[in-house]
Amino acid sequence: MSSLRTLLRTVALVGMSAALIAPTAAAHAEPSPADLTRRIETSSAELEGIVESYNKLSEEIKTNKTAVARLQARIGPLEQQTEQSRADVAALATTAYKSGGLQTADALLRAGGSAALLDRLGTLDQLTRQRQESISGFTANQRRLLDEKARLDATLARQAAQARELAAGKRRIESDLAELYELRRQAYGAATERAAPKAAPTEKAPAVAGDAGAAVRYAYGALGKPYRWAADGPDGYDCSGLTSAAWRAAGKSLPHNTRMQWGVVAHIGRSELRPGDLVFYRGLGHVGLYVGGNQVIDAPSAGRNVLKRGMNMMPIQGYGRVR
Structure with missing residues (x-):
């Protein structure tokens, strides 16, 4: 009897071991070709969406680069105009000092003084219309230059953020590609299809006008x-x-x-x-x-x-x- 009980215990232990081992073996079973094909199709679709998002970001960066170039082309002449206007104002200050004394020159050079001086030009009658336009032009050029530079800075900031996002997207795509190519190796024995031989005749295109x-x-x-x-x-x-x-x-x-x-x-x-x-x-x-x-x-x-x-x-x- 003892030998029979020993045998039964042995059979029971073997059965338990088999039950424990079987799920583990099933969990590590190689995927079937059909399973691999489904995973490849799913991964390919997901990857294509990521690639198209990357492409969209690349197109937006191109647009931003064009906008930057356009803004910089406008800023250059504005800076020259502003410098010229600044020189004109300096000349006006010299003229005002010589003709109107130190108080007039000081009024011109103080912050906000040019506007105050312009208000008094009608009564002082010391500067010509051309000089008034020079001072007004200086203020307008400064404002336009500041506006253009603010837009340029905002565009450059967007471009820098997009560039960082682009780099992150590229890393993700390369990681996803590695996984996809490995799936293809498992399913088809190669990561990529063989390219058509260069010497092979190409299919003739239909006649389309x-x-x-x-x-x-x-x-x-x-x-x-x-x-x-x-x-x-x-x-x-x-x-x-x-x-x-x-x-x-x-x-x-x-x-x-x-x-x-x-x-x-x-x-x-x-x-x-x-x-x-x-x-x-x-x-x-x-x-x-x-x-x-x-x-x-x-x-x-x-x-x-x-x-x-x-x-x-x-x-x-x-x-x-x-x-």
């Missing part, structure tokens, strides 16, 4: 090139980078951001689509270039290459025509 034809031909020329976040060619693209580059080849300027592109195109219906139009997807998180036959050319996601595919590969937000 005008600017739209130039955009379509450019998109066909980009087939097989790798997705590169925040890039607009010629060696790689993200989705809005490809559409902006294609239309840049046609002489049209589009911002490098899907949501901004949606804001500048003419919105059209599906029945109006023609090659060169833009197809916008899933909450303006993705965009492709329509090339006819219910197909678009787009830069899909990190790890993949530019390709032509059916336009209904994901929910469509709307359609746009470049003006």
Whole structure:
């Protein structure tokens, strides 16, 4: 009996051990290819949204840099005018001192004295109209210069904050990319798709007239090139980078951001689509270039290459025509 009890205890212990070990083994089971594919699609969609936010910030910084250059171009002449006006006022002070005595000069040079002196010019009749305009111009130039500098300082501050945000966004994207590429290695054995050989013949673009034809031909020329976040060619693209580059080849300027592109195109219906139009997807998180036959050319996601595919590969937000 004792040997039987020993055997039963041993069986019970083995059964308990198996029960304890089994969940642990299941928790560490390798994900299936289908699981990996779903995770890759989810991560790609999230990453594309982050990249498009980065692109939007980059476009805003470009706008700020243009505003800074414009303000600085206006400030330069204002500073020269202010210096000239200051010299004119100094000359007026000298004239006032010589012709009107120390009290007049002192009134001119004191804070607020120029305005007080101008009020008395009608009775004193010591300065000409031209000198009055010089003093008034000095005050106006000073005010304009201060206003322009205040706007410039505010713009520069926004730009500095955006630059810091941009750097943080870049670090996050690079971290997310590393995880995504690792998922692709597990699922497909490689982090990225193999780029098309340079010697391979490219698919011929359809004959499309005008600017739209130039955009379509450019998109066909980009087939097989790798997705590169925040890039607009010629060696790689993200989705809005490809559409902006294609239309840049046609002489049209589009911002490098899907949501901004949606804001500048003419919105059209599906029945109006023609090659060169833009197809916008899933909450303006993705965009492709329509090339006819219910197909678009787009830069899909990190790890993949530019390709032509059916336009209904994901929910469509709307359609746009470049003006």
